[in-house]
Amino acid sequence: MKLRVFLVLLLAGSVRAADFDLLVTNAQIADGSGAPLVAGSIGVKDGRIVAVGQVKGTATSTIDAGGKVAAPGFVDVHTHSEDICLIPAAENFLRMGVTTIITGNCGHSRTDVAKFFEEVEESDVAVNVATLVGHGSVREKGMGGSFIRAPDAEQLTAMKALVEQGMKDGAVGLSTGLIYVPGSFAKTEEIIDLAKVASKHGGIYASHMRSEGARIFEALDEILRIAREGNLPIEVSHIKLSGPSAWGKTAEVLAILDKARAEGLKVTHDQYAYTASSTGLRQMIPDAALEGEREDFIARIKDPEKKAKIIATMDEMRERQGRKDYSHAIIARFRADPSLNGKSVPEVAKLKRGSDSVEDQIEVIFDIEARGGASAIFHGMDENDLKVFMRHPQTMIASDGGPRRLGEDIPHPRSYGNNARVLGRYVRELKLLSLEEAIRRMTSLPAQTFQLKDRGMLKPGAHADIVIFDPAKVTDPSTFNDPHHHAEGFTDIIVNGGVVIRDGRLTEVRSGGPLRMGK
Template identity: 75%
Template sequence: MKLRLFFAFLLAATATAADFDLLITNARIADGSGKRLVSGSIAVKGRKIVAVGEIEGTADQTIDAGGKVAAPGFIDVHTHSEDICQNPVAENFLRMGVTTIITGNCGNSRTDVAKFFQEIGEAKVTLNVATLIGHNSVRKEGMGGIFIRAPDEAQLEKMKALVDQAMQDGAVGLSTGLIYVPGSFAKTEEIIALAKVAAKHDGIYVSHMRSESVKIFDALDEFMRVLRESGCRGEVSHIKLSGPTAWGKAGELLAVLDKARAEGLKITHDQYAYTASSTGLRQLIPDSALEGTREDYLAKLADPKQKADILAKMAEIRERQGRKDYGYAVIAKFKADPALNGKSVAEAAKIVRGSDTLDEQIELVLDIEARGGASAIFHGMDEKDVQTFMQHPLTMIASDGGPRRPGEDVPHPRSYGDNARVLGRYVRELKLLSLEEAVRRMTSLPAQTFQLKDRGMIKAGAFADIVIFDPAKVNDPSTFDDPHHYAEGFTDVIVNGGAVIREGQLTEVRSGGPLRLK
């Protein structure tokens, strides 16, 4: 009797068990390859997609896409998210369809990658998180400070060891920020030595090059030399032309890259869909003034001869870029005086110093750095160049942003709207790209470039990172003046099979985690 009851229970359990954990039906599928949309369903079991197309079977959870587009979760290859554990939900990324981020860009990263990944796992993040190992961070730790000189032999060996350990721990490559101190002090040979270590682990070399203005072609020569001599694949970070004197050269720049590719170099590039950049306001100050400690900087300002040299170099930078003043720079985050957030340097000078003359703007910039520094938005690119770069098939879409908390500071809108802006403005309105091609640039191309195994495609065997959106409603309400608005049009976001956003609502699911280079 007991045996019959057991088999009856087993039969009932077998009969009621669902075939899939999740079934997405009535979707128009953009599979990430760039091929045309096809109608069908997507079945998920555990963390992976198990079937695509016409699917029969039951599921514990069913999402009726209602004719909306289902695509692989977007992969943002250029973020600054070292603080992801302090904001593990990172809702601004999710709301524009991003399910995977790569941090550690522009030379700045956590140097202990194993510890960073452990913290990510403990923080219960919503996203998949990969990281690069940053040259600037490695240089500071390896040399024990910020120095204008080259490292000695022992220091270089320590730097190489830091890169090697980071790659062993799962970093996807090496990044540089060669306009930033102390990376700007490094000679090309130093970069090559470290890139060789990354290449040994099949990592990529990702560079914010030494110039994005009139000297960009020299910077590109250096970038390609690093690739040739190290054996690395290469990624040009946030490809752009900054300042009026550099505008109009996008086609020429892409031609140089295409020629290098034809000669055997493996190069891609990423881009955000805006004509303004964002970085530290200190970029307006010559690097030589920033060597050493804060006390060293204050001493230079107090020395009339050294200050005169700083002012002369600032004038050279303005002239080279075709700038008359600093009205194009807008303060985004200044901890010492948040009332200046959202004000241009000219506006802030008027408030703080009573005048917006160039001299007063300069004094304000120098004083802000002395008081701890600020981040800023720089309106410095031309829309025609942005569109030219976007049309190139090897340009990926990346925000250059980070996790945001609504209402905090006045950040660049790209952290809220970048992917949505591409789909809304450049695909739907301007028809610069097809929807399928835009999705490819956000999914399979990044996955292939950074070797994120089984990511970036809707296919059986791939991880179930999936976004569902209405292409007619995708929009980016975030603006420079009023940035704290989530992207619109994304109804469902799935990360590793878990629905982190369902029917437009954030859930309690936290199915992200660290991604290591395989």
């Protein structure tokens, strides 16, 4: 009898559940707060962190960090990832440490947030996905194809209803892209009305302002007015000074934002670590010429008088920016003729028209837009300005990128290397930021700003989003000419307790999903 009891007790002990599902040992822990690194371990159970520090206990699975840094998963607050369900592994994000993305930026989003989240849930994505409601998308749906005017009362009511429903379904706020049609035609009062709806639900207002160049101070006045009258926090998207005529004004820009903070406004900004931007080539064309359908644009450039007015406006825009031509613009993706990808506008003009004169460059821009449009990379910032913005404690690190397939098109390298570039170039090489502070800008600051509950910190109770990397080896091999290279130096990536990258290899685990505000 005693022997039988002994055997039962022995068997029960042998199948006792482990203390942790996962134990990360031998790590230099950056908890996300900006505090100094601390040697220790991290215990994970049921997708949550349950112990940090000198952790004892058994584990179903163990990762020996080997003295590398363990940090909270990075939160990329500015992405364009409406197509995340088509590339659910999001490997380009994971391999630079990003475990959470916020999409719906620059005024473009899915307007049915509930349906978007359903699709994310069904797609077995590897990262956490939050979204903003895009004002431009709401405006397009609410107003149809006629935009050079204010919405009527019925249309504004419909737009408010779209924002209201999006916020109820879990969006984190409202975004605008005020250099893009149709948002560029919106008056400030319209945006304030919609911002008040987002505010009612505790949301944020994130804006690609009306100008990041010569008229940036007017744009700042507008965004601050929206914050005050809309009664909500604001996020300045991809803060920068674009074009030679604007360079060197970083101190003035930051002084305005710091003054607003001192007056009680909640103001933050995000930034990518490159001196080139990326958007549609059509941004070289005046907004009024783009209203309506592409056929309307084609009709305008076929009319000699209207075409002359469009060209005159383009000449004024270029002069205001301090540019002589369009050599700063490089084609990234032109579906109608992929052979042009990677070429500058003057190179395309020389190739297609036998001349790279400004007049021929404009004709190339018109032709590309008429044939479906193209995305482009614009080399338009100064490195010194970038550094000043990066030093500011309220600047977060965000890629302005999206999920990528290796080898497809010639995209901006930021989608592959942004976070790694900050850690490699600006932390390790230039010592512009400490490692701990850079991690704070990628983790707790964005999580707090966008109200992502229990994210951005390594502490008991937090969701187990963890990145492990070697700060001496992290780097971004992706370049403008050769962008399709994943970041290096990240060995293990954990999302909600699931190990999605192990020893540098992508696993079959897809433990991401939708993130609704406050949940």
